Amino acid sequence: MNKLIQIFKIPDLRRKVLIVLGLLVAFRLLANIPIPGVDIMRLRDLFQSNQLLGFLNLFSGGGLSNLSLAMLGVGPYITATIIMQLLTIIFPKFKEMYYEDGARGQAKFNQYSRILTVPLALLQSYGFLNILVSQGAITRPDTAWGLVANVLAVTAGSMLTLWLGELISEQKIGNGVSLIILAGIVSGLPRSIQQAWNGYQPSLLPAYIGFVIVLVLVIAGVVYLNEGERKIPVTYARRVRGIKMFGGVSSYLPLKVNQAGMIPLIFAISVLLFPQFIAQISSVFSPALALTLNGWVSKFMANQILYGIVYFALVFAFTYFYTAITFNPEEIAKNLQRGGGFVPGIRPGEATSKFFSSIVNKVTFFGAGFLGLIAILPIIVQYITKVSVLNVSGTALLIVVAVALESMRQISSQLTVREYEGIE
Numbered sequence: 001m002n003k004l005i006q007i008f009k010i011p012d013l014r015r016k017v018l019i020v021l022g023l024l025v026a027f028r029l030l031a032n033i034p035i036p037g038v039d040i041m042r043l044r045d046l047f048q049s050n051q052l053l054g055f056l057n058l059f060s061g062g063g064l065s066n067l068s069l070a071m072l073g074v075g076p077y078i079t080a081t082i083i084m085q086l087l088t089i090i091f092p093k094f095k096e097m098y099y100e101d102g103a104r105g106q107a108k109f110n111q112y113s114r115i116l117t118v119p120l121a122l123l124q125s126y127g128f129l130n131i132l133v134s135q136g137a138i139t140r141p142d143t144a145w146g147l148v149a150n151v152l153a154v155t156a157g158s159m160l161t162l163w164l165g166e167l168i169s170e171q172k173i174g175n176g177v178s179l180i181i182l183a184g185i186v187s188g189l190p191r192s193i194q195q196a197w198n199g200y201q202p203s204l205l206p207a208y209i210g211f212v213i214v215l216v217l218v219i220a221g222v223v224y225l226n227e228g229e230r231k232i233p234v235t236y237a238r239r240v241r242g243i244k245m246f247g248g249v250s251s252y253l254p255l256k257v258n259q260a261g262m263i264p265l266i267f268a269i270s271v272l273l274f275p276q277f278i279a280q281i282s283s284v285f286s287p288a289l290a291l292t293l294n295g296w297v298s299k300f301m302a303n304q305i306l307y308g309i310v311y312f313a314l315v316f317a318f319t320y321f322y323t324a325i326t327f328n329p330e331e332i333a334k335n336l337q338r339g340g341g342f343v344p345g346i347r348p349g350e351a352t353s354k355f356f357s358s359i360v361n362k363v364t365f366f367g368a369g370f371l372g373l374i375a376i377l378p379i380i381v382q383y384i385t386k387v388s389v390l391n392v393s394g395t396a397l398l399i400v401v402a403v404a405l406e407s408m409r410q411i412s413s414q415l416t417v418r419e420y421e422g423i424e
Helices: 002-009 011-030 040-049 051-059 075-090 092-099 102-134 144-169 176-187 189-198 202-227 263-282 287-302 304-326 329-338 350-375 377-385 394-423
Strands: 229-236 239-241 244-246 250-256
Touching (some): 002 011, 011 176, 011 394, 075 102, 102 144, 144 176, 176 394, 202 350, 202 377, 202 394, 229 350, 263 287, 263 304, 263 350, 304 350, 304 377, 329 350, 350 377
Antiparallel strands (some): 229 250
16 A cells, blocks of 8 residues: 555656556557447357357457457467567577577567567458358448458557557556556456346355355465466586685576466467368358358357367467477576586586476476466356356456566566665
8 A cells, every 4th residue: 555655656657657547548448449330239149158259358458349449459469479489499590589689689579579460460350350240240241342441440450459558568567468458357347247246146145155265266376376486596606706706606596387377378269269260261162161160169169078178288288388488498507507507416507407397397287287277267167156147267367466466566666766766
């Protein structure tokens, strides 16, 4: 509470907070401007029966549920960033740019990601509009130009959302992309509470109490997952340069339980959506094949147990995959050896690399398992309670907790800097 008061006492920090709030309000206005031809009732039924669309609605900042100009949100940019990170594995030039060229290289890397966002937004908007037209959520445009106009409008809305996110990031009190997603989640809370209240019956009281208990436990688990880390002790050897001695200190290397963040969930949902995109594309060449594929996808989505198992397995596998991309034990062992550091009891070099690999695999196992449980949490809760309105999204909670903690860190660091400035 004291920090909240301090924020509004400092003019510069108060101005930044107000700018961020204004930009989030501007995004919410954009997310409520629908594209032409939307069937509201059909759209609500579609989102209630399709959990994949509900998940994607999180990453659109709530714009997809309204079929607004911001229906894609920052989704295309997130996809572009993932593709660019995967390219660092294939092309050494991208790896050198991202890891070795410092801030300048990362700025160029981010610029390439923004450029790649445009064609991805065009493809995703075309694919989603076709899917929603086939489901009856939008009226099919009378002419080809009507479809092109919608695709261009949705793409422009996605790029405008990305621009708003970058303006928020410039204020340095939180990540703009994450805060936009958070704004969409928070905006949906009043509707969810109202639905739960309208569906309340005295006979369902035990289910509601159990839901609250599960919610508290999940929040505690998400905080643990986000903040949990394994500390590896590191000691630096003493070095003498002239008449001065350097090193001889002990530190630790933190290995997070969840190294991959939200990326495995995005990967998994992309794989699950892929058959639907294939069905839409195949309708151009063979309507019969498209109907067959749509039938298979509908049966798969209707089987909640099979869907949950496949979703969990994909999240688990992609957590290991993305951790292997972002955490390179050999590179860390080399950098540690160059700096004169070593893990007590472990030989520097290859032995240290194998030690790091072993620790990361063990830590990631628990992180991947818990992340998978978070992904399928809505299925588990509805299966146990048998009440459709009681739906706790572990993914949404993970985003809310992670974004809130990151914003708190950045605000605290700015308050600390101003305290030191006051001492001077």
